[in-house]
Amino acid sequence: MTDTDPAAWAALMRVHAALVPVLDQELQAAHNLPLTWYDVLLELYHAPGRRLTLGELGRVAVVSRSRVSRVVDELARAGLVTREANPQDRRSAYAALTEAGKRRFRTAAPTYLRGIEKHFTSRMTAREAATVASALGKVLAAREP
Amino acid sequence: MTDTDPAAWAALMRVHAALVPVLDQELQAAHNLPLTWYDVLLELYHAPGRRLTLGELGRVAVVSRSRVSRVVDELARAGLVTREANPQDRRSAYAALTEAGKRRFRTAAPTYLRGIEKHFTSRMTAREAATVASALGKVLAAREP
C-alpha cells in the first residue's frame, strides 16, 4: 500500500530553497530587514499586548529558541523592541514591540506580502492555495503534542 | 485587490522548519547520511549514466552550487562518488556514483521515504498531496527562465 509519492515534499523543499533567499533579499533591499527580524516582529505584532516571552517566541516563530535571544538583542539595539521584566516570574523576560518596531513592521509588511503574492500565490489558484494551507496546517497540527 | 492570504506560504515555512531536522536526524541515525548527502546521491542516482557535472548538480539539487563542490569532496572521500574528467570540456568535472554509492542510496531511500510518509504525506489525503505537488510545481516552473 501507500507507496508514498514524495513529490509534494520534494517540491516543498525546492520552493523553500528557491524563494526564501529572494524574499529575504527583497525585504533587505527595501527595508534593511532580514527575514528573521521580520518573523519575530510579526509574531510580536500579533501577540496580545504586542509582547511575548522569549520562550513563547521560540515556540511560535520559525527561528530556534536559542537564536531568539540574539535576534531580540539585535532588535533591541535597533530600537525595535525592548526587554521587559516579568513580575510573575523573574527568570522570564518579555520582548515587547516599541512604537518604532510597530512602524517598521507596518512599513515592511506590504513588501513581504507583495513578494509572496508575486512569487508564490499568484502561481496557483485560490482553491489550490487554500488546499496547500490546510494540508500543511494538518501536518503542523500533528506535531503539537 | 487580491489581498493575498499568506497562510499557505507561512505554513510552508513552518513545515519546512519542523520537518527538515527530523528527517535529517532520522537519516543520520539510521544510515549516517546527512540530508545534503542524500540529496546529491538522489540526483546522481536518477541522472543518465549516474553522473552529472557539478554545475548541473548545483542547478538540480537543493544545495547551492558552491556547496556542491565540498559535498562532492566529502562524498568522494567516503567512496560514494568519484570525480571524472569531461573530455568535451576540460573545465568541467563529473561527479559519478560508485557502486558503493548506489548501494548506500538504495539502502537509505526506504528510511527517507518512510519518514516523509510518516511525518508528512500521511497527514493529508492523496488528493491534497497531489494538489500540493502540482501547485508547488507551478511555482517552481515559473522560476526557470
Add this chain to the structure above:
DNA sequence: CAAATGTAGGTGCGTGCGCACACACATTCC
C-alpha cells in the same frame, strides 16, 4: 524549610552554508 527537580534565558563553540573572488578553459568577435 531544605533538597531535589523542573523551567526560562544566555552564551561559547563548532559547523554548515553562501558570497565574492580567483583561476582555467571555452567561445566569440574582430
Add this chain to the structure above:
DNA sequence: GGAATGTGTGTGCGCACGCACCTACATTTG
C-alpha cells in the same frame, strides 16, 4: 590568430544557526 567575453569549478572568508551547557529562579517533594 589574438583579444575580449563568457562559463565551469574551487576556495578564503564571514555569518547565521543550533547544540550543549550554565546560571538563576520557580516549583515540588519530603
